[in-house]
Amino acid sequence: MSKLTVNNLSYQRGYNLILDNLSFNLNSGEALRICGQNGSGKTSLLKIIAGLSTPESGSIEYDKTKTNSKKFQLETLYLGHYAALSSELNCVENLKYLTSLSTEIISPNFQNALNKVGLKNYENELVGNLSAGQKRRVVLSLLFITQSKVWLLDEPFTALDSVGTKIIESQIEKHCKKGGLCILTTHQECNIKNLQEIFL
Amino acid sequence: MNVFITTLLRDLKIAFRNPSSFLNPLMFFVISISLFPIAISPDANTLANIAPGVIWVITMLSALLSLNSLFHYDYDNGVLEQVVISHQPLPLILLAKTTAHWILTGLPIILLSPLLGVALFLDSNSIYILILTLCLATPCFSLIGSIGASLVVSIKNSGMLLSLLILPLYIPILIFATSAVSQSQSGLPINGQLYFLGSILIVSLMISPFVSSLALKISME
Numbered sequence: 001m002s003k004l005t006v007n008n009l010s011y012q013r014g015y016n017l018i019l020d021n022l023s024f025n026l027n028s029g030e031a032l033r034i035c036g037q038n039g040s041g042k043t044s045l046l047k048i049i050a051g052l053s054t055p056e057s058g059s060i061e062y063d064k065t066k067t068n069s070k071k072f073q074l075e076t077l078y079l080g081h082y083a084a085l086s087s088e089l090n091c092v093e094n095l096k097y098l099t100s101l102s103t104e105i106i107s108p109n110f111q112n113a114l115n116k117v118g119l120k121n122y123e124n125e126l127v128g129n130l131s132a133g134q135k136r137r138v139v140l141s142l143l144f145i146t147q148s149k150v151w152l153l154d155e156p157f158t159a160l161d162s163v164g165t166k167i168i169e170s171q172i173e174k175h176c177k178k179g180g181l182c183i184l185t186t187h188q189e190c191n192i193k194n195l196q197e198i199f200l
Numbered sequence: 201m202n203v204f205i206t207t208l209l210r211d212l213k214i215a216f217r218n219p220s221s222f223l224n225p226l227m228f229f230v231i232s233i234s235l236f237p238i239a240i241s242p243d244a245n246t247l248a249n250i251a252p253g254v255i256w257v258i259t260m261l262s263a264l265l266s267l268n269s270l271f272h273y274d275y276d277n278g279v280l281e282q283v284v285i286s287h288q289p290l291p292l293i294l295l296a297k298t299t300a301h302w303i304l305t306g307l308p309i310i311l312l313s314p315l316l317g318v319a320l321f322l323d324s325n326s327i328y329i330l331i332l333t334l335c336l337a338t339p340c341f342s343l344i345g346s347i348g349a350s351l352v353v354s355i356k357n358s359g360m361l362l363s364l365l366i367l368p369l370y371i372p373i374l375i376f377a378t379s380a381v382s383q384s385q386s387g388l389p390i391n392g393q394l395y396f397l398g399s400i401l402i403v404s405l406m407i408s409p410f411v412s413s414l415a416l417k418i419s420m421e
Contacts, residue, residue, distance in 0.1 A: 050285050053421050073287035082278025088217040089210070097279075100206050101286040101293075 002028040002063050002149055004049075004181055009058035011044055018044055019055070024198055028149070031172055031182040031192055036200035042185040043081060045200070046152045049183065050078040062150065077102055077148035081155060083135045087128030091119065091138050094127055099145060113144040117167060132159040140164075143171050151175060153184040165190070203288040204296040211300035214273075221273075222304035225266040229309055232258045233316045244321040251320035252381035255330065259309055260370050263341035266305045267366065268359050270297065270349040271416070280353070284420050291409035294416065298346045298409070306338030322385075329384040333377040336397040343401075343408040344369050350416040373400060 004026040011019040018041035026032050034042045047053040049060055051067050060067045062075070085094045092110045099108055111123055117137040127135060136159045143151070151172070157165045169192050172182050176194070184190075215222050236254050237247055274280040274297075283293055313334055317327040348366040352358035380393035 052281060052285055070287050073285060076285070078281070078285055080278050080281050082276075082281070084278035084282050086210075086214055086274075086277060086279065088214045093210070093213070097206065097210050098282060100203060101282050101288055 002179070002181065004150065004183075005061045006049070007059045007061070009045075009048065009060065010056045011041065011048060011053070012056050013041075013044065019048075019200070021058070022200075023058075026181050026183065026196075028179045028181055029176050031176050031184070031195050033190065033192075033195050033197045034183065034185045034200060035197055040200040042200060043154050046078070046080075046154050046183065046185060050076065050152050052078075072150070075148050076150045076152060077142065077146045078152040079139060079142065079154060079156060083139045085127045085135055085139060087126065090124045090126050091130075091141075092123045094138065095141065095145070098139075098142060102142075102146065102148065108145040110141075110145070113141040114138070116144045116171075117141045118164065133161060133164065136160055137164055140168055143168065143175070149180045151180065151182040151184075153182065155185055155187070157186050157188045157190065203286075204292050207293050207296035208300050211297055212303065215300070215304050221269055222266065222308075225262040225305055226308050226312075228265055229258055229262040230312065230316070232261075234319065237319070248321040248323070248326075248385070251317065251322050252326070252330065252378045252385070254320065255313065255316060256333075256374055256378045256381075259334065259338065260341065260374055262309065263305060263338070263345060263370075264363055264366065266301065267345040267349050267362060270301050270346060271353045272349075275353045280416070281420065284417060290413040290416070294346060294350070294412045295409040298342050298412075301346070302339050302342040306334075306342055309338060310334045322381075326381055326385050329390060330381050332394065333380050333397060336394065336401050337373045337377050340373055340397075340400050340404050341370065343404040346412045347408055347415055350412045351419060353416065354419045373397065 006022060006024050009019050009022040010017065022045070024032070034045060036042050044053060048055050049067060051073070062072045065071050084098060089097070091114060095110045095113070114120065114122055117140055119134065119137055119141070122134070127138065130138065140156060156168055160168065165188070169190055172184070172192050175182060233254060236250070240246060240250065271280060274283070284290065286293070310331060313330055314327050317330055322330065345366055348362050351365065352362050355361065376393045376396045380390040383390050383393070
């Protein structure tokens with residue numbers, strides 16, 4: 001059973017102490033929503049867990065290993081504020097590159113993943129021609145491909161319509177049922193079963 | 201090694217679908233050099249004397265002009281975040297991006313240089329030396345430039361800062377490369393200059409991917 005432990009985490013941005021001795025645990029099968037006002041440190045917390053930022057003090061451990069270990073990097077999927085897609089590449093080309101960076105899957109089924117997020121027949125469409133919601137769907141289709149156990153999702157429902165939101169919520173529930181972990185930030189209401197919340 | 205080829209092909213594909221990103225520095229190179237005979241003198245001897253310096257200065261400025269786009273595009277769309285947290289070796293990915301930058305900016309300059317050498321009345325031996333020095337030095341421009349580009353990636357409108365950071369590191373290359381072409385015009389040996397340029401290439405190839413990856417991690421914080 002996997003466990004993510006955040007111990008006495010403090011983080012300062014500029015002159016502001018955003019996170020002050022934050023501690024929590026998350027076990028496999030659990031989903032956690034980070035709530036807070038704009039600028040309260042939700043994205044910063046996800047970036048620290050993902051290894052993009054360094055905290056002032058405190059530690060994060062996953063199965064007793066540090067988050068900068070290769071094991072954690074392989075088991076983590078971080079989807080940030082930006083879609084991480086290149087406008088000049090089509091949907092499949094973008095997904096191929098992102099999966100080559102994040103997982104070790106040999107031949108993922110991109111077509112099937114795009115179908116599941118409602119983008120059937122969009123495989124060869126240039127991302128530059130898609131709407132903001134469609135771009136978000138393309139990057140979220142990674143949730144149907146990845147084998148990562150820890151999902152870190154920063155505002156995953158931004159620009160999504162209600163149908164898209166339900167698809168992603170259901171996928172997060174399935175992931176947790178299979179023993180995965182999910183930490184997400186969102187300002188929108190979400191209907192994920194057994195969703196825990198912390199307020200920053 | 202797989203991620204090196206994947207990243208290289210991806211960057212080349214993006215560049216060819218948006219050619220202005222690499223054609224602008226190349227156009228700057230061709231236009232600037234072709235203006236010198238008009239502005240200074242059409243006299244063959246005068247042009248042959250200034251040709252090594254002119255070609256090398258413009259090559260260096262073209263490299264500087266293109267460096268700003270090396271990481272900025274991927275930083276703005278969030279791909280660079282995925283690259284930094286990837287389990288794949290970051291120096292290898294950055295080396296692939298730098299190689300793509302050289303293929304798009306350095307290689308076309310090498311291919312065009314004989315034509316521009318002829319336009320500036322360089323003799324065939326000097327053109328040969330010019331190509332040789334460009335082959336050794338243009339990869340150095342991309343490799344050393346990647347360190348500066350990764351340091352300023354999170355700063356908007358950082359072109360001037362990047363030039364100030366990188367230009368002093370380009371000066372030794374400029375001195376030895378122009379000296380090699382000028383001395384070959386006078387029939388003097390140029391082994392020393394070529395060895396120096398070769399050693400800069402080897403050192404920058406060994407060091408710059410690692411320094412760039414450290415600089416990039418600091419910039420992304």
